[in-house]
Amino acid sequence: MLNIIPVLIVVSSMQAVQPIIIEKPDLYVELTPRTPNQMGSFYEARGFPKNMLNVISKQCYVSIRIKNKSDKRIWLELANWTFSGAGKPIKREHRDYWKKRWQDMGVPLNKQSTFRWTLIPETLDYLPDEQEGGNILLPFTKGHFSVHATFATGDNKQGKPITITTDKLFCAEDAQ
Numbered sequence: 001m002l003n004i005i006p007v008l009i010v011v012s013s014m015q016a017v018q019p020i021i022i023e024k025p026d027l028y029v030e031l032t033p034r035t036p037n038q039m040g041s042f043y044e045a046r047g048f049p050k051n052m053l054n055v056i057s058k059q060c061y062v063s064i065r066i067k068n069k070s071d072k073r074i075w076l077e078l079a080n081w082t083f084s085g086a087g088k089p090i091k092r093e094h095r096d097y098w099k100k101r102w103q104d105m106g107v108p109l110n111k112q113s114t115f116r117w118t119l120i121p122e123t124l125d126y127l128p129d130e131q132e133g134g135n136i137l138l139p140f141t142k143g144h145f146s147v148h149a150t151f152a153t154g155d156n157k158q159g160k161p162i163t164i165t166t167d168k169l170f171c172a173e174d175a176q
Contacts, residue, residue, distance in 0.1 A: 015026065016162070017032060017033050017034070017035075017172050019021075019031060019032040019065075020032070020166055020168050022165075022166055022168060023162045024069075024162055024164065025069070025070075025075060026069050026072075026074065026153070026162060027066070027067070027068065027072035027073065027074060027151065027162050027164070028065075028066070028069055028131075029064070029065070029066050029067075029069040029149075029164055030061065030062075030064070030065040030066075030133075031062050031063070031064055031147070031166070031169060032063040032065075033060070033061070033062055033063075033169065033170055033171060034061040034062070034063055034135070034172055035061075035172040035173060035174045036056075036057040036058070036059075036061075036173075036174055037174045038058075038059075038061075038172075039056060039061045039135075040053055040056060040057050042118075043093050043114075043115070043127030044060040045057055046111070046114055046122065047111070048107075048111050048114075048115075049107060049108070049111065051105055051107075051108050051127035052102065052111060052115075052156070053107055055105075057102070058140060059137045059138070059139070059140065060137065060138040060139060060140045060141060060171035060172075061135050061136075061172075062136050062138065062169065063133065063134070063135050064120050064133050064134060064135070064136060065131060065132075065133035066126060066131060066132060066133065067126075067129075067130070067131035068126035068127065068128055068129060068130050068131070069129075070127050070128060070153070072153050072154055072155075072159055073125050073126065073127055073128075073154060073155050074125070074126045074151050074152075074153050074154065074162065075123070075124050075125050075126070075151055075152040075153070075157055076120070076121070076123065076124045076125075076126065076151060077122070077151075078092070078094075078120070078121075078122050078123070078136070079122070079123075079150065080149060080151070081147060081148070081149040081150075082147070082148045082149075083138060083145060083146065083147050083152070083169075084145060084146050084148075085143060085144070085145030085146070086143065086145075087139050088092075090138055090139060090141055091138075091139065092136055092137070092138050093124065093137065095116060095119050095121075095122055098115065098116070098119070098137070099112060099116065102115065118134060118135050118137060119135055119136070119137075120132075120133060120135060121134065138171070140171050141171050143168075143170065144167060144168060144169060144170050144173075145167070145169050145170065146153065146165065146166060146167040146169065147164075147165065147166060147169055148163070148164075148165045149163070149164050149165070150162070150163045151163075151164075
C-alpha cells in the first residue's frame with residue numbers, strides 16, 4: 001500500500017487545468033492556461049535551444065480554441081483583445097515582437113517557424129462551423145486577470161460585433 005502513495009502524488013500534480021469556456025449563440029471560445037513545463041516540454045521535444053526555452057519558461061501561455069457556430073463569417077483580430085489585471089493593462093506582444101526577439105538571439109529559422117506556427121494568428125476569419133486555435137503569450141501575472149475581446153462579423157466586417165469577457169483567466173504554474 002505504501003508504494004501507491006508516491007504514484008498518487010505524481011498523478012495529482014499532473015492534473016490538467018480545466019478550460020475557461022465562453023459560449024455565445026454564434027461563437028464558442030475555449031481558453032486554457034498552460035504551465036511552463038507543459039509548453040517547455042513541447043518546445044524542448046522539438047529541439048528548441050536552451051536560450052529560447054529559458055525565455056519561453058517565463059511567459060504566461062493561454063491556448064485558445066474558437067469555433068464559429070453561426071452562418072456568417074466571424075473575424076478574430078487580436079488587436080481587438082485587451083487583457084488587464086489588478087486594474088492595470090497587461091500587454092500582449094504582437095507575433096512580430098517574438099520574431100524579432102528570436103532573430104536577435106540567433107535562434108535557427110526552423111525553430112522560429114515552429115514557434116510562430118503554435119501562436120494563434122493576429123487576424124483570422126472563421127467560416128460557418130470552422131474552428132481553429134493556437135496560443136497567446138502574456139507576461140507572467142499573479143492572480144486572476146481579465147480578457148475583453150470583440151469579433152467583427154460578416155464578409156466585410158459590417159455585421160453586429162460579438163463581444164466576450166471573462167475575469168477568470170490566470171497564468172498556470174508548475175506544481176512545486
